Amino acid sequence: MSSSAVEAEVVIVGAGIAGLATALALRRAGVGGGVLVLERHAELRATGAALTIFPSGWFALRALGVAHKLMSRYDAYETFQVTNLENGATQVFRFAGRKNSGEIKARPADRKALLEALAEELPPGTIRFSSKLVSINSETAGDGSPDTSVLRLDDGTVIRAKVLIGCDGVYSVVARWLGLSEPVTCGRSAVRGLAVYPGGHGMKKELRQFLTAGLRASMVPISETEVYWFLVNNTVAAAEKEAGADPAKILREVTDNLGARMPAEYLDVVRHSDHKSVSWAPLLYRSPWAILTGPVARGAVTVAGDAFHPMTPDLAQGGCSALEDAVVLARALSRAATPAEGVAAYVSERRGRAAWLVAGAYLSGWVQQGGIDAHGLRGHIVKLFRDLIFYRFIFPKLADTLWYDCGDLLPTPSRSKDKGKKHSE
Template identity: 80%
Template sequence: MAGGSGGALAVDAEVVIVGGGIAGLATALALRRVGVGGVLVLERHSELRATGAALTVYPNGWIALRALGVAHKLTSRYEGCGIFRVTDLENGETKVFRFAGRESSDEIKVRPADRKALLEALAEELPPGTIRFSSKLVSINTETAKSSPETAVLRLDDGTVIRAKVLIGCDGVHSVVARWLGLSEPVTSGRSAVRGLAVYPDGHGLKKEVWQFLSEGLRAAMVPINNTEVYWFLVNNTVAAEKEARTDPVKILREVTDNLGRHMPPDYLDVVRHSSHDSLSWVPLLYRSPWAILTGPTARGPVTVAGDAFHPMTPDLAQGGGSALEDAVVLARAMSRAATPAEGVAAYVSERRGRAALLVAGAYLSGWVQQGGTDVQGLRGCMVKLFRDWIFYKYIFRRLAGMMWYDCGHLLPPTSNEKGKNHSE
């Protein structure tokens, strides 16, 4: 590290990760696990920021967390959920699904978790100074010295200039790094999601199950995280009221209870009314075209993207967090095995493109069908619902659920006597 001209700070780093969310922290930790030093995480906020309050982590996410060495820190705090109840509010019918395990490990289950707890579990494993807060990236360039590999040159809003041998964009849906690479912008799904965390100081008394409710143009769910907190969401076809209400917690709650969700069961509305105001959000659901993920410029030399910056998807398979954790493990493993950073990045992209595109397509299909189509009415709407009830849930949903058991593998190559065995803490 050295001072630059005009008083600007100049920093050299082996790897710079833009974004201190799940993807960024997991990638930093994965690289540390394979022995990569000099990793710097740039987070534009002043502290770890947990947008979304909570998330449901499926087996593929826990397998990745186990490879990262932090799964045990969270599974001891959050119980597993094995029963999913889906109620069609238009006819009152409830379907019950059991999420049976493929692995005889108590650790590998579906578990809701507090998003901030996950971020803290990852951050605690990183050396002090790894995360640089209040660091907003404003521009990216590259430079190539004679007989030296390409270097990424980053400029921050405070004038700092950082030179990095590897640049990984984990900066979310509106990624600066993805835009620099030339990836297409995410597009709207025509739907939005309200999310919140209900708090019951004396306990909520709900069973440890996932409840989902469907009605025309709506999909809502609630799941207890522990004895006092319940995570809930409501996905709706985008409405005009959203723009005005999304920054005002009181208006968000009023819109859900008095308008969008007025036909929801009393138990669900009670959960909504118990929401902590600082946990509420209402955002449009965006995704990147699967074709763009398969064919787009997701890497350039030693520069690539991970998590939502790579494959933003709708939350209908609850795979945003899990897929980001997978990315981290695969990327670090590829980097540890490659002769050069650019080769490692290329190997990572090659391995992840197909699965990422499949997850994005599966999530979009799942959400669109379960809500009865987006702004689809009349005969077409009836056909979508028949497809949902008679084909989707019986055949397609089970295949989509199978994708949630994906094993991203070890971070380090197994020794000869470990081949075929699952990694353990």
């Protein structure tokens, strides 16, 4: 086992959407000093296959200077269809009927393409792969200087950082060190996959969703040859344990059991899945109250993305909110006198929106699937609420929040005159 010591101004744990976006945001905002991104895998990961980037995400990508690289590759979607398989009724909804901002619209995107678009803007050597964080300690200087975070990796490397940002996902080591409550299951799970049609799928470019008791499924073309799909189910522990991480078993469970009542066109998409893209996992979230009141920061240590506010995918804001975090955090650090003040400003700005998105996503998913284990009269009431009230009156309000603009990254005049200044100076 090798052992070495590394000094870094800013260390970001995790090279997912939040980590790469934060590294790029810091660079764009003119925050001086070296930025090091630690990624435990040997290469960029594409877990989740694809995602829908709503306007909130595109505003952030525009601030990061990479929106143009992706917009030209993916078609915009302004509406989506929801079909109730129990009564055959189909409703068409707009993502945000009162909003209009040119090219800033909802677009599906390949997750790996997004990661690559962010990563290629970073200087060589910014990302350190095969670097798993195993412990964190805080070192206090005797002269009153800010605390230093001392990180130990599994290969024995010790890294000392002035600023530490955990972008290491739902099971974040940094969030656990800060003392944030552990994420909990919402009682639902999601199967995700990417279908590939080498000769072209010929489908209409629209987002389609299907609902039935305890299930919500969706499919959306992201290119001429690829279709992203998912199926959210009330957790079936025995079946999920049996299928494990075996793509063939997962797909068989979807086509033969869980999704047996889905339309033939949806099942055809499932059967065309690239096995490497298939996953089945519980949907976790951190309670909005914990986000509003929990220890999201300690000095110059904080978290972003899923490490901060894991949420269910029912508003498709996991990736978008991570991009927002990156912009707000970098801007706050660029304008603050000390790293700790910048982190505090970031947490203050993000707590409310993050808690709202987590709560909105949970409500949206629970209602659309007819409630978790809601049977009989209670289940009937939930479905009536969904079909007559939620989609007509509540969903449009939730959709409007997807047009949130987190602002730009322009450094303050004093900072722009000294882009090389370090926070520790």
